[in-house]
Structures are given as structure tokens and as C-alpha cells.
Amino acid sequence: MKLSKFAAAALIGLTATAGVASAAPLNYPMLARNGIDASQYSDSEARQINTALRNGDVTTARYYINHEDRAVEHPADVNPGTAQLAAQLGLNPGNYTTGELEAVSTALRSDNMQNVAFVEAHDNRMVPGAKGVVTPGKAQIAAQLGVNPADYTDAQLNLMMSNVVGNGDSGLITAQHNYK
Known part of the structure; x- marks a missing residue:
């Protein structure tokens, strides 16, 4: 109890x-x-x-x-810190986010000019696999299919590629799948 x-x-x-x-x-x-x-x-x-x-x-x-x-920072959002960092890098602060300016600064300290060019060209903003974005791999697959890589997403090209099979001699042939 x-x-x-x-x-x-x-x-x-x-x-x-x-x-x-x-x-x-x-x-x-x-x-x-x-x-x-x-x-x-x-x-x-x-x-x-x-x-x-x-x-x-x-x-x-x-x-x-x-x-x-x-609030989400946009490239045109210029604050005193962004302006100072951009001035030190010789860049227009209205064209870059603080993160992008920091990436350029880090790349310069590492003497990585490829990354500097990547950010300055705004290639870091591209969505991988999107229509209009052409990567070397996407260009290769599109060339094999005989299509313009900028007209398709990665997923669309992969689907198209899955429907073709190489025969070893004459290039690509279309594969027919019969599911029962």
C-alpha cells in the first residue's frame, strides 16, 4: 500500500x-x-x-x-567589414558576399589563384547539374549523346545515357527495356 x-x-x-x-x-x-x-x-x-x-x-x-x-546576406549588402575586406582585396564589395570575400582572401594567402578566379568569376554560385551549367563531365556525356550540354540537367543526361549502350565498334545504340 x-x-x-x-x-x-x-x-x-x-x-x-x-x-x-x-x-x-x-x-x-x-x-x-x-x-x-x-x-x-x-x-x-x-x-x-x-x-x-x-x-x-x-x-x-x-x-x-x-x-x-x-536575414540572408546578398552580394549587394555592404557593411563596413565587407567594404574594408573588399578594399584590401581590390574588389567591389557590392559584387560579393562576405563569405566570397573571405574565400578570395584565403585563396590569396594560399597562393591558389585558381580558387581566386573561381570566386571572382562567380562560378561558386552555379548550381552543379543545373541546366545551363556545363561541366567537363557533362560536356563529355552530351558529346557522346550528340546533344547540347547546356540544354539538359545532369539528371536528364544521365537518364538519356542509361537508355543507350555502347556496342564497341559503331558508337552508341538505343537500348529497349521491356519490363513485364
Whole structure:
């Protein structure tokens, strides 16, 4: 009988703890006092806003409230750090992301001019396998098929290639698959 009372007390305690734990992420008093809907933010963002408001840090609070932490950097987004790095590299900061400028800087320090040229030509932005992007491998497969590599994706060329078989002497022949 005592064991069941103990088990019941433990169960009540665990249930109460679980209820408090699940309610804790939604309890941001500073957000509520300032009319900020916590459901519009991740738990981490809500905590940052709550802490910033509690500490009187309006700049940080606004940063998270306006979802600036979610912003994606675009090449035209020039900040003082990007401008300085671009100036050191002799590049236009409006044409590169910070990551691209850092990649050029790293490549220059490593004396890897091939990577510098790769980023400066914006070849790093190409989506491999996409239509219009021609890689040496894609060009080779397209040449074997007698098609323009820029007109097809990698997947389309691979599908076309899977439908042909080389006979060793006269090039490629079409294979017919009969599935029953």
C-alpha cells in the first residue's frame, strides 16, 4: 500500500514537472509586458529578446524583434567589414558576399589563384547539374549523346545515357527495356 502511495506521489511530481517544463519556454514576461507575441519567434529568439529587454538593451531586442537574425546576406549588402575586406582585396564589395570575400582572401594567402578566379568569376554560385551549367563531365556525356550540354540537367543526361549502350565498334545504340 505504501509503495502505491509513493508511486502516485512520484507520478504527480513528474506530471507537475513536465507541465512546468513544457510551459517554461512560453513564459517570457518582458515580451508579454511589451506586447510582443512570443509565438512569432523561436525559443532562442524569444529568450534573447526577453533578456535584452530585461537588461535594457533595446538594440539587441530590436535586432531579434525585426527578425534581422534571419536575414540572408546578398552580394549587394555592404557593411563596413565587407567594404574594408573588399578594399584590401581590390574588389567591389557590392559584387560579393562576405563569405566570397573571405574565400578570395584565403585563396590569396594560399597562393591558389585558381580558387581566386573561381570566386571572382562567380562560378561558386552555379548550381552543379543545373541546366545551363556545363561541366567537363557533362560536356563529355552530351558529346557522346550528340546533344547540347547546356540544354539538359545532369539528371536528364544521365537518364538519356542509361537508355543507350555502347556496342564497341559503331558508337552508341538505343537500348529497349521491356519490363513485364
